[in-house]
Amino acid sequence: MNILQALFFPPEQPGGVSSMVPYIGERFRKIGWEIELFSIPKRIRNKGQEPFEFDTFDWRLYAGNPVVDKYMQTLKDYVWWTKLRLKSGYDLIHAHHPVAALALRKIYPDTPLVMTVHSSFERELILNGRIAADGPEHRFLTSLYGELEAKTDKMLTVSHSFAGYMGAYMKSPERIGVIPNGYDERRFKPISHDNEVAQIVTVCRLVPAKGIDLLIKACAELRKRDRKFVLHIIGDGPIRPELESLAQAQGIYDDTIFYGYMLHPEEMLPFFDIFVLPSRAEAFGSVFAEAALCLLSLIGTDVGGIAEQIEDGVNGLLVPGEDPQALADAIDKFILDPHYRYELARAAWNKAKKTYSLSRVIQELKKIYIDLGPPVEETT
Structure with a gap:
């Protein structure tokens, strides 16, 4: 199976995603799967010009707020960079950031898409004093959970606690899967x-x-x-x-x-x-x-x-x-x-x-990939 693992920033950035996802690719390659790691460089700013719309809400209701405007430009930049750098198709895409998931769904509408939500950008912004709770930026960012639910084939997160948080903004929270991070x-x-x-x-x-x-x-x-x-x-x-x-x-x-x-x-x-x-x-x-x-x-x-x-x-x-x-x-x-x-x-x-064994994560992801992707020949 040919799978694209899509991050936001490159994997050398600190955090749980970077300490796990590259090793996921390494393990799957050992069993003969093709795994490509993709992200957007930090230097890519204000390149994308193609309009971006959502199916479940109108983002223009929140336009004019700096966080919202920057998020929308980042989505456009991710689309621009993806079209510039990715040419081939994939059997399945696993995104590890909402921007990556939504941008890649726009470009690959018929490819099965798995999304793992690793953290809450809006809660971090509130705690860091950058946006107000229940303000327009907060409402925009929480609306993205419903959009991700509509656009992805499988929603995952890393803890039951966070699944409960996300579920409050989704129509079918019971469909959220929980796979805690794993480490080599x-x-x-x-x-x-x-x-x-x-x-x-x-x-x-x-x-x-x-x-x-x-x-x-x-x-x-x-x-x-x-x-x-x-x-x-x-x-x-x-x-x-x-x-x-x-x-x-x-x-x-x-x-x-x-x-x-x-x-x-x-x-x-x-x-x-x-x-x-x-x-x-x-x-x-x-x-x-x-x-x-x-x-x-x-x-x-x-x-x-x-x-x-x-x-x-x-x-x-x-x-x-x-x-x-x-x-x-x-x-x-x-x-x-x-x-x-x-x-x-x-x-x-x-x-x-x-x-938190990486082997456990691989087995759980492998089952999801096989269920969603094309038939594959079983390997050990």
């Missing part, structure tokens, strides 16, 4: 180490939605308790200067290392002890599974897909959102009891190996 275990190599001082790490884009301000405040509370730690912040983003200033104001700047963007953070993760990400919203939270496969103990907020990965007190600790004190208490438990944090890390590692 060969990329993750736990390393035996004994850190005298607890090494706390987080990996994310530095935006308000990720809650790193809460982590810094929690670590300031740990400093008041005279706990010893080093906080490692891997990632970059628009609020990095604010977070550095906050670390200084909270008196923990000397205990904090800002690394900036890193292409393969999994190479460093095994040397740390405690992974923390107090997200304000998360469709899945791929980095938790990655940290678990590196044998780190996990602490996250009780939101979205994080709560489906972590069972509090069994394979990690969950804390309420917007509560730096509770977050500090959770980290303190792991600092004071290395044996406890190791036991929970081991449980998280076992669950991640079983539940």
Whole structure:
């Protein structure tokens, strides 16, 4: 079978999609399937001029708002780039971003189309203070779920929590399939180490939605308790200067290392002890599974897909959102009891190996592809 895996930006961009989709292609190629990876370069801007319309709503009701206008131009740019670069047909298209799905449906109207929604752009924009809840941009972006439902042959997402969120904007939410992300275990190599001082790490884009301000405040509370730690912040983003200033104001700047963007953070993760990400919203939270496969103990907020990965007190600790004190208490438990944090890390590692295996994802996707695509000769 000849399948196009369509992303938005190239796979070297950080995030759960990039840490999984290229490896999906690699596995399918090993069983003799043809897999092509496609995305739009960041430099492509304002090239598309072909009009773009939706079947389920009129986007012009929201025109004039910057987020909406930019989204529509991006759709046109994706269509322009696709027509420029893709010539051959495909047995099936699997899109991993709404822009990719809607643009490719316009160009390949008769090709089976699978869409995996990996995250909520509108929730991220609201949490990052860029749009208002229930405003025109929010209504436009949530209307896209109904359009995707109408235009795709199969809708997938990465957690039951997010399926419930999407379903509120769809006619038949029961048709949404859930396939949690999977990871190639060969990329993750736990390393035996004994850190005298607890090494706390987080990996994310530095935006308000990720809650790193809460982590810094929690670590300031740990400093008041005279706990010893080093906080490692891997990632970059628009609020990095604010977070550095906050670390200084909270008196923990000397205990904090800002690394900036890193292409393969999994190479460093095994040397740390405690992974923390107090997200304000998360469709899945791929980095938790990655940290678990590196044998780190996990602490996250009780939101979205994080709560489906972590069972509090069994394979990690969950804390309420917007509560730096509770977050500090959770980290303190792991600092004071290395044996406890190791036991929970081991449980998280076992669950991640079983539940977030890339082999599981391949088998589930293979069934969907075979059901939707042309007949294929069975291979092992």
